[in-house]
Amino acid sequence: MAHIAAWLFRKMQGAELYLTLRALRAKGQRIASTATFGPRVQLRIHPESTLEIGEGVRVLQDSWLISHPGNTLVLGERVFISQHCTVSGSVRIGDDTLIGGYVTIIDGNHVIGDTSRPIAEQGGVQKPIDIGSDVWIGSNAVILQGVRIGDHAVVAANATVTRDVPAWSVVGGTPASVLRDRRETS
Ligand SMILES: CC(C)(COP(=O)(O)OP(=O)(O)OC[C@H]1O[C@@H](n2cnc3c(N)ncnc32)[C@H](O)[C@@H]1OP(=O)(O)O)[C@@H](O)C(=O)NCCC(=O)NCCS
Numbered sequence: 424m425a426h427i428a429a430w431l432f433r434k435m436q437g438a439e440l441y442l443t444l445r446a447l448r449a450k451g452q453r454i455a456s457t458a459t460f461g462p463r464v465q466l467r468i469h470p471e472s473t474l475e476i477g478e479g480v481r482v483l484q485d486s487w488l489i490s491h492p493g494n495t496l497v498l499g500e501r502v503f504i505s506q507h508c509t510v511s512g513s514v515r516i517g518d519d520t521l522i523g524g525y526v527t528i529i530d531g532n533h534v535i536g537d538t539s540r541p542i543a544e545q546g547g548v549q550k551p552i553d554i555g556s557d558v559w560i561g562s563n564a565v566i567l568q569g570v571r572i573g574d575h576a577v578v579a580a581n582a583t584v585t586r587d588v589p590a591w592s593v594v595g596g597t598p599a600s601v602l603r604d605r606r607e608t609s
Pocket residue numbers: 522523524560561562563577578579580581582593595596602603
């Protein structure tokens with residue numbers, strides 16, 4: 424009995440995602456037919472935003488893709504997003520980029536300038552994030568608003584990326600700094 428209940432539960436979860444994908448496609452969002460999504464992936468895509476998901480994209484379980492009005496969220500071809508990631512706002516991720524588990528990529532910050540009012544009342548600022556092609560982002564990294572990551576770069580596990588990352592570089596730490604250039608042999 425428990426076996427059947429578990430099977431039904433899995434089926435229902437899949438159905439919810441299937442309906443979301445159908446609705447998004449019907450509204451003109453581009454989601455390639457070869458893209459795959461694991462259990463409990465959430466696509467919280469605002470109707471007044473643009474979503475593009477390329478061929479061969481894979482998003483593993485419990486990851487969330489989120490957009491707000493006016494945002495453009497683009498995953499290039501064969502982008503791989505591991506489990507429990509959050510990708511939110513105007514974010515472009517280039518072809519063949521790999522994103523490890525528990526990575527957070529959010530284009531927004533709270534405004535904190537007015538010390539006489541709670542932060543929650545001060546609104547937010549969004550700045551698009553641009554991640555190149557053939558980039559590898561290690562587990563638990565956090566990519567902050569406005570950051571551009573060049574093609575072929577590597578972001579080490581647990582890095583907090585606050586500034587642009589040059590192409591081919593390996594960056595790590597909090598805040599992330601360049602550890603080396605991949606093209607230089609030691
Ligand atoms: C960055 C990484 C790819 C190694 O790159 P590398 O260029 O081969 O680095 P090295 O191991 O030669 O280390 C170079 C320096 O960077 C430091 N470093 C390596 N990883 C680091 C990290 N995650 N954070 C901070 N510094 C790091 C090393 O301590 C070393 O410092 P030192 O020169 O002062 O001794 C690897 O450490 C890493 O973080 N991989 C991600 C793993 C992961 O998340 N896997 C799951 C997702 S697929």
